[in-house]
Amino acid sequence: xxxxxxxxGNEAGAYAIKQIDPDVVPAYPITPQTELMQTFxxxxxxxxxxxxxxxxxxxxxxxxxxxxxxxxGARVMSATSANGLALMWEIVYIASSSRLPIVLxxxxxxxxxxxxxxxxxxxxxxxxxxxxxxIYGENPQEVYDNMIQAVRIAENKNVLLPVMTTHDGFIISHxxxxxxxxxxxxxxxxxxxxxxxxxxxxxxxxxTYGPLDxxxxxFEHKKQQAEAMKDAxxxxxxxxxxxxxxxxxxxxxxxxxxxEDAEYIVIALGSTAGTAKAAVDEMRERGQKVGVIKLRVFRxxxxxxxxxxxxxxxxxxxxxxxxxxxxxxxxxxxxxxSALYRKSxxxxxxxxxxxxxxxxxxxxxxxxxxxxxxxxxxxxEAFHLGLRE
Amino acid sequence: xxxxxxxxxxxPELLSPGHRACAGCGxxxxxxxxxxxxxxxxxxxxxxxxxxxxxxxxxxxxxxIPYIHDAFENAAATISGVExxxxxxxxxxxxKGDMKFIAFGGDGGTYDIGLQSLSGALERGHDFLYICYNxxxxxxxxxxxxxxxxFCAATTTSPAGEVVPGKAQFxxxxxxxxxxxxxxxxxxxxxxxxxxxxxxxxxxxxIEGPTFIxxxxxxxxxxxxxxxxxxxxxxxxxxxxxxxxxxxxNGEYKLNYKPKEKLPIEEWIKVxxxxxxxxxxKYKPLREEFQANVDQEWAALLEKTGDQVQxxxx
Numbered sequence: 001x002x003x004x005x006x007x008x009g010n011e012a013g014a015y016a017i018k019q020i021d022p023d024v025v026p027a028y029p030i031t032p033q034t035e036l037m038q039t040f041x042x043x044x045x046x047x048x049x050x051x052x053x054x055x056x057x058x059x060x061x062x063x064x065x066x067x068x069x070x071x072x073g074a075r076v077m078s079a080t081s082a083n084g085l086a087l088m089w090e091i092v093y094i095a096s097s098s099r100l101p102i103v104l105x106x107x108x109x110x111x112x113x114x115x116x117x118x119x120x121x122x123x124x125x126x127x128x129x130x131x132x133x134x135i136y137g138e139n140p141q142e143v144y145d146n147m148i149q150a151v152r153i154a155e156n157k158n159v160l161l162p163v164m165t166t167h168d169g170f171i172i173s174h175x176x177x178x179x180x181x182x183x184x185x186x187x188x189x190x191x192x193x194x195x196x197x198x199x200x201x202x203x204x205x206x207x208t209y210g211p212l213d214x215x216x217x218x219f220e221h222k223k224q225q226a227e228a229m230k231d232a233x234x235x236x237x238x239x240x241x242x243x244x245x246x247x248x249x250x251x252x253x254x255x256x257x258x259x260e261d262a263e264y265i266v267i268a269l270g271s272t273a274g275t276a277k278a279a280v281d282e283m284r285e286r287g288q289k290v291g292v293i294k295l296r297v298f299r300x301x302x303x304x305x306x307x308x309x310x311x312x313x314x315x316x317x318x319x320x321x322x323x324x325x326x327x328x329x330x331x332x333x334x335x336x337x338s339a340l341y342r343k344s345x346x347x348x349x350x351x352x353x354x355x356x357x358x359x360x361x362x363x364x365x366x367x368x369x370x371x372x373x374x375x376x377x378x379x380x381e382a383f384h385l386g387l388r389e
Numbered sequence: 390x391x392x393x394x395x396x397x398x399x400x401p402e403l404l405s406p407g408h409r410a411c412a413g414c415g416x417x418x419x420x421x422x423x424x425x426x427x428x429x430x431x432x433x434x435x436x437x438x439x440x441x442x443x444x445x446x447x448x449x450x451x452x453x454i455p456y457i458h459d460a461f462e463n464a465a466a467t468i469s470g471v472e473x474x475x476x477x478x479x480x481x482x483x484x485k486g487d488m489k490f491i492a493f494g495g496d497g498g499t500y501d502i503g504l505q506s507l508s509g510a511l512e513r514g515h516d517f518l519y520i521c522y523n524x525x526x527x528x529x530x531x532x533x534x535x536x537x538x539x540f541c542a543a544t545t546t547s548p549a550g551e552v553v554p555g556k557a558q559f560x561x562x563x564x565x566x567x568x569x570x571x572x573x574x575x576x577x578x579x580x581x582x583x584x585x586x587x588x589x590x591x592x593x594x595x596i597e598g599p600t601f602i603x604x605x606x607x608x609x610x611x612x613x614x615x616x617x618x619x620x621x622x623x624x625x626x627x628x629x630x631x632x633x634x635x636x637x638x639n640g641e642y643k644l645n646y647k648p649k650e651k652l653p654i655e656e657w658i659k660v661x662x663x664x665x666x667x668x669x670x671k672y673k674p675l676r677e678e679f680q681a682n683v684d685q686e687w688a689a690l691l692e693k694t695g696d697q698v699q700x701x702x703x
Contacts, residue, residue, distance in 0.1 A: 068470025
């Protein structure tokens with residue numbers, strides 16, 4: 001049974017947290033995340049959740065308190081954007097290496113500087129190698145669905161890694177869309193009770209968190225984290241399928257739209273995938289065989305699955321909403337082309353777009369398809385789409 | 390439990406021996422004494438520093454109680470997360486009983502990089518005790534200057550040279566800064582007066598809300614003294630009134646100890662290698678400036694506490 005609401009991306013996120021009812025939520029305001037936590041704060045003020053919020057004095061302390069609360073044995077969620085995530089960065093690594101299943105909503109915003117409050121993916125891409133699972137959401141419905149699934153994925157005993165669920169700042173965070181929500185008890189049952197394995201608060205069984213780990217063990221511990229990230233793939237699919245049975249909306253690593261017979265495919269994250277679908281619809285009407293892959297799970301990166309999905313195409317374009325500063329292209333492009341190496345020789349064309357909230361339109365994406373078709377490929381260096389000359 | 394050595398000697402050690410701190414380390418003594426005040430379940434949080442690296446070298450730990458080290462600047466924020474988790478789970482009936490929370494940080498992790506985190510946790514009113522083990526420099530990284538380093542002390546980043554006589558500034562008054570948060574309890578202590586110090590820890594743990602103790606802890610490596618004098622040297626800091634023992638309880642200042650005869654600061658300076666350069670005749674004005682500062686701070690404290698000594702009631 002579902003229940004239809006009109007919610008912004010941030011409200012959808014807050015509603016998911018309300019239904020999950022975590023034990024502790026540390027929070028600090030930052031545009032465009034602020035509404036998410038202030039909507040949730042109202043749930044706390046109204047007594048509809050059990051959650052204790054910690055209204056910290058910085059995002060660094062938000063993540064630090066999240067680490068403390070999670071190690072103590074609490075289910076912990078929080079949210080941030082851009083510079084807030086950058087300020088957390090040091091502790092983001094400590095959360096994952098301590099194997100704490102914290103769930104963090106990242107409302108994507110360009111990183112300073114120059115200061116800008118609008119969407120790009122520089123913030124979450126900046127910690128793509130921090131040992132967190134990353135799930136990108138396209139719209140308010142996915143914000144809601146991903147946060148609920150993230151709890152189960154993070155807490156799975158074969159995973160025990162923190163999860164970042166993201167949605168595009170303003171474009172999704174502040175846009176009202178239809179969201180089908182589950183009943184409170186359905187969510188409660190789906191996420192279940194959290195049973196931490198080594199809680200600090202179990203004083204009868206004292207444990208030491210955060211020891212000094214030198215040359216003789218650090219390397220092995222990093223390998224264990226990497227193994228957990230690999231193991232997370234199976235869990236992500238299981239949870240996505242189980243969630244599908246509950247809600248009618250199943251989730252995998254990525255979403256394929258009109259790709260079955262597609263000659264040309266665009267790969268994008270987040271809200272741009274929706275724009276690309278509109279472009280595909282319009283081009284399909286004109287008989288063009290084009291499709292979109294919306295990459296949902298960026299960490300762990302679903303390399304073989306993605307290669308399989310695109311290998312029938314004649315050419316692929318990757319749209320990155322962050323600059324790689326590596327003089328080649330953005331992070332999604334690097335992963336995709338690396339995944340294809342010696343598996344397929346289809347060309348991959350690199351685009352960087354939408355930095356600092358620069359708009360992307362269906363026409364621009366149609367232009368990308370036109371480039372692919374006519375062989376105007378950007379394989380050595382990304383083309384900056386929508387850049388003013 | 391009565392506060393006497395016979396009783397204390399029967400208490401189980403919560404920090405087990407075998408850790409890798411230096412022999413004669415004043416900080417270990419300060420931490421061990423604090424733990425003697427603990428009764429019942431406790432969780433300890435640590436800032437990065439000497440005590441953290443020397444007590445938890447994986448796969449070993451000296452901690453017989455739950456312990457968390459997160460990073461350098463966030464012991465207060467981290468323990469506030471632990472404490473909030475406890476409150477949340479207790480409210481939900483998922484955990485029972487009472488529990489205490491103590492965060493430890495050195496002066497670098499407290500006066501400097503951790504000040505914001507500490508201030509935030511104090512303001513939010515978490516139920517925890519923060520103990521700053523203050524050895525007056527970044528000893529873990531090799532004796533660098535902190536904002537707790539005494540005037541004119543030579544450190545590796547404020548060395549005494551041909552033209553610069555060590556650290557140029559007086560230390561910030563962190564205990565007053567904490568007291569300005571209007572927390573229920575803030576105090577200064579020294580391990581040489583264990584009865585006063587352990588009494589303060591017991592008192593702080595019994596108080597609901599954020600409490601703070603700034604305990605002087607000698608570091609013979611950084612102070613350029615002998616490891617055998619670790620206790621004598623902090624006693625001298627108190628006898629010269631460089632490090633007064635006092636409490637601020639609900640805004641009321643109480644003096645816990647007054648030297649019979651206030652010793653000149655030179656008595657403390659001259660036994661530490663970090664001040665060796667100051668004994669040169671050309672630095673007499675700096676010694677006088679140091680003494681004037683101690684006198685002024687002491688007079689200001691007496692103004693707030695009154696002349697009456699009030700021992701810590703346990």
